[in-house]
Each structure stands twice: as C-alpha cells, then as structure tokens.
Amino acid sequence: MARTGTQSAADAGDTRQRILAIASELFAEKGYAGTSIADISGRLGTTKAALYYHFSSKGDMLTALLGEFLALSADLVEEAIATPLAPEQILGRLIDLTVDSRGLMATVGRDPSVRSAMRAEARRNGSGKQVDVIVSVLVGADQSRAALIRAHSALAITKESTLALIEDNQGALTEEDRAEILAAALRALSAPAAAMSA
Amino acid sequence: MARTGTQSAADAGDTRQRILAIASELFAEKGYAGTSIADISGRLGTTKAALYYHFSSKGDMLTALLGEFLALSADLVEEAIATPLAPEQILGRLIDLTVDSRGLMATVGRDPSVRSAMRAEARRNGSGKQVDVIVSVLVGADQSRAALIRAHSALAITKESTLALIEDNQGALTEEDRAEILAAALRALSAPAAAMSA
DNA sequence: GTCTATATTGTGATAGAC
DNA sequence: GTCTATCACAATATAGAC
Numbered sequence: 280m281a282r283t284g285t286q287s288a289a290d291a292g293d294t295r296q297r298i299l300a301i302a303s304e305l306f307a308e309k310g311y312a313g314t315s316i317a318d319i320s321g322r323l324g325t326t327k328a329a330l331y332y333h334f335s336s337k338g339d340m341l342t343a344l345l346g347e348f349l350a351l352s353a354d355l356v357e358e359a360i361a362t363p364l365a366p367e368q369i370l371g372r373l374i375d376l377t378v379d380s381r382g383l384m385a386t387v388g389r390d391p392s393v394r395s396a397m398r399a400e401a402r403r404n405g406s407g408k409q410v411d412v413i414v415s416v417l418v419g420a421d422q423s424r425a426a427l428i429r430a431h432s433a434l435a436i437t438k439e440s441t442l443a444l445i446e447d448n449q450g451a452l453t454e455e456d457r458a459e460i461l462a463a464a465l466r467a468l469s470a471p472a473a474a475m476s477a
Numbered sequence: 478m479a480r481t482g483t484q485s486a487a488d489a490g491d492t493r494q495r496i497l498a499i500a501s502e503l504f505a506e507k508g509y510a511g512t513s514i515a516d517i518s519g520r521l522g523t524t525k526a527a528l529y530y531h532f533s534s535k536g537d538m539l540t541a542l543l544g545e546f547l548a549l550s551a552d553l554v555e556e557a558i559a560t561p562l563a564p565e566q567i568l569g570r571l572i573d574l575t576v577d578s579r580g581l582m583a584t585v586g587r588d589p590s591v592r593s594a595m596r597a598e599a600r601r602n603g604s605g606k607q608v609d610v611i612v613s614v615l616v617g618a619d620q621s622r623a624a625l626i627r628a629h630s631a632l633a634i635t636k637e638s639t640l641a642l643i644e645d646n647q648g649a650l651t652e653e654d655r656a657e658i659l660a661a662a663l664r665a666l667s668a669p670a671a672a673m674s675a
Numbered sequence: 676g677t678c679t680a681t682a683t684t685g686t687g688a689t690a691g692a693c
Numbered sequence: 694g695t696c697t698a699t700c701a702c703a704a705t706a707t708a709g710a711c
Contacts, residue, residue: 310589312511391508435637
C-alpha cells in the first residue's frame with residue numbers, strides 16, 4: 280500500500296526523512312538562520328533545486344521538524360499523565376529523548392530564531408508552550424512559584440547537561456553519566472526540608 | 478583627556494556602546510545570523526552605513542561583545558580564586574551576571590552560530606573555554622567526572638532558569654526568585670551523602 | 676526525482692557628498 | 694558622524710528539460 284512502485288531504492292519518504300535528519304544536524308550546528316539550502320543539499324549530495332521537490336520552503340523543513348518534536352513531547356506528556364509516571368521517570372525519559380533527538384532539542388531549546396518563531400506561533404494560536412504541561416506534571420500538587428522554579432531548573436539540567444555531555448562523546452551517553460544527570464535534576468527538583476515548617 | 482572636543486552630545490564612544498547594546502538585544506532575540514545590519518541600524522534610528530563608521534563589519538560587533546563577556550567572566554574568575562569565593566557566592570554572582578548581561582549570556586550560551594564560532598576560535602588558539610575555569614573552581618578538590626557533571630548542572634540552572642524568569646519579567650529578578658534559583662543550583666552541585674561510603 | 680539554468684530579493688559592505 | 698547611492702554577492706525560490 281505504501282509503495283507506488285515507480286520509486287528507486289531511496290524513495291520519496293526516505294529522502295524526505297534524510298533531508299530532515301540533515302537539516303536537524305545543521306540547524307543544531309549553525310542555527311536555522313545560519314544554515315542555507317545549499318548547506319543542506321551539499322551534505323545530502325544533491326542540488327538545491329532537488330530539495331524543493333520534497334519541501335516547499337526552508338521554513339517548511341523547520342515546521343516539519345517542530346512537528347516531530349511536538350509529537351514526541353506529546354507522547355511523553357500523555358504517558359506521564361496516563362501511567363502516571365513519577366518525576367524520576369519523567370526526567371529520565373527526557374534525558375533519553377534529548378539523546379535520541381539531540382539536534383531537535385538543541386534547535387528548539389537554544390536557537391534564538393527558532394524560539395522567537397515558536398513564541399510568535401504560540402501568540403497566534405493562543406496556546407502556551409508544550410513545556411508548561413511537563414512542568415505542571417513535574418510540580419504536581421504544589422503549584423507555588425518556588426515549585427515552578429524547581430521544575431524548570433530540573434528541566435534545564437536534563438536538557439543542557441545531556442546536550443553538553445553527548446557533544447563531547449559522539450552522541451552517546453554512558454549509563455553512569457545518565458545516572459549522575461538524573462540525580463542532579465532530582466536534587467534540584469526536591470523542595471528543601473526546612474521550607475516545610477516555614 | 479578622553480574628550481577631543483569636536484563631538485556632539487552623543488559622542489563616538491557613546492554611540493558605539495549604544496550600538497553594542499542594541500546588537501546584544503537583537504542577537505539574543507533573533508540570533509546573530511538572523512539579525513541584519515538593517516535591523517540594528519533601524520532600532521538605532523540611523524542608516525546602515527552609519528554603523529560602518531563605528532565597526533568595520535558585523536563580525537566586528539560580535540567580537541566586541543564577546544570581548545565584553547570574556548572580560549566580565551575573567552573578573553569573576555579572578556575574584557573567585559583570589560578571595561576565594563565559596564560555591565554559593567560564585568553561583569550567586571553568576572546569577573547577577575546573567576541578569577546584568579542577559580543579552581550577552583543568551584547569545585554566548587544559546588546561539589548556535591556564535592557557539593560554533595567560539596569553538597572554532599578556541600581550536601585556533603588552542604585555549605579551552607572560559608567556562609572550564611569556573612567549573613574547576615566549583616568542583617574544587619574532587620576532580621571526578623561526577624563532580625564535573627554536578628558543576629555543569631549547577632551552571633545550567635543559574636543560566637537557563639535566570640534567563641527564563643527574567644524573560645517573563647522585563648529583565649528583573651525578584652529576591653525570592655534569585656534565592657530559589659541559587660538553592661536549586663546548590664542542591665544540584667552537592668554530592669549525595671550516600672555516595673561517600675561507596 | 677533530480678538536473679541546469681535563472682529570476683528575485685536580501686545582505687554585508689563601500690564610495691563619496693555633506 | 695551620518696547621509697544617499699550603489700555594488701557584489703549570497704540566499705530563497707521557480708521554470709522547464711531530462
């Protein structure tokens with residue numbers, strides 16, 4: 280059903296995915312605005328025009344990547360609520376998601392042009408960020424401002440520490456490092472005992 | 478001594494600093510590659526050509542900004558070693574530095590084009606990152622990999638949580654929020670007691 | 676699906692008047 | 694110090710052959 284029969288070994292869906300993978304790498308390395316169509320087609324091994332068969336614009340590639348990211352995030356959020364997952368499990372999956380989608384995570388979390396584009400999009404359709412949902416699951420019942428800061432801090436560790444470590448290790452994260460990141464994130468998330476009696 | 482007498486109210490040094498301030502804002506908002514000379518001159522209220530009296534290129538503006546950042550970082554490192562500062566004080570000053578130089582911090586810490594440019598620069602002159610010095614001061618005597626991860630995690634919190642909070646609050650950080658960020662960073666930095674006996 | 680052009684606009688940068 | 698005008702080039706994107 281999925282194959283039409285007229286495509287060669289590298290069929291349309293395949294090439295499209297290869298383009299997205301390359302775009303994700305390059306956006307993470309040089310930023311969205313700093314990456315040209317020629318950069319992408321060069322690494323792919325084709326001409327610029329070939330890309331326009333698969334995507335109507337450079338922005339269309341970014342939109343597709345952000346869609347992938349939102350889908351992965353939505354899966355995690357859904358699982359966190361349905362199971363439900365404890366903070367340790369949520370943060371652990373976030374570390375794994377960062378490893379598996381490091382280009383995407385770096386682009387969404389760092390690239391200023393992408394962040395401003397997403398803010399603009401969020402303003403247009405009135406929706407808040409997907410991160411907010413994960414945060415509110417992490418903070419649980421205690422919806423205080425302090426709890427929000429702790430949750431955000433734990434997320435900052437899972438994202439930034441994981442990205443920093445795998446950049447020095449060809450995309451791989453050892454079990455020991457993962458455990459250390461997770462432990463630090465959990466400590467950041469935990470409310471200090473002294474605050475209970477105040 | 479510093480004034481030559483032929484300049485109007487907004488003298489050269491003043492205009493240069495205004496340009497840098499605007500460039501820092503815009504680089505943080507839209508990224509270095511995503512910001513055009515026209516963007517900067519537009520916010521300044523002049524034409525593009527006027528900028529080239531003060532800077533020889535767009536890259537020259539970035540170089541000047543990175544120089545400012547490195548100088549501020551060097552000041553902190555020097556103070557941390559000379560005084561010497563405890564981790565709590567170092568992290569506290571990093572939060573304050575992030576608030577005072579938020580545009581710079583966002584650009585250096587996030588913008589992929591700037592990060593890759595700095596990596597290339599570091600490879601050329603053989604020097605490591607300035608961050609490494611702060612990290613080694615933070616980890617102190619324990620130079621284990623786990624201690625490095627904890628230090629990096631604490632830094633991730635001071636940077637990311639501070640930037641996130643002041644973005645929602647017109648550049649200001651309340652005392653309470655600052656204390657909460659600092660506490661989370663210190664928890665992330667602390668070695669778990671159980672690890673001592675292992 | 677991919678190619679060789681080419682159209683078109685954006686961008687960094689310069690020349691020279693004021 | 695800033696302007697108008699312009700250049701050279703890089704970038705996105707399209708047209709049409711294969």
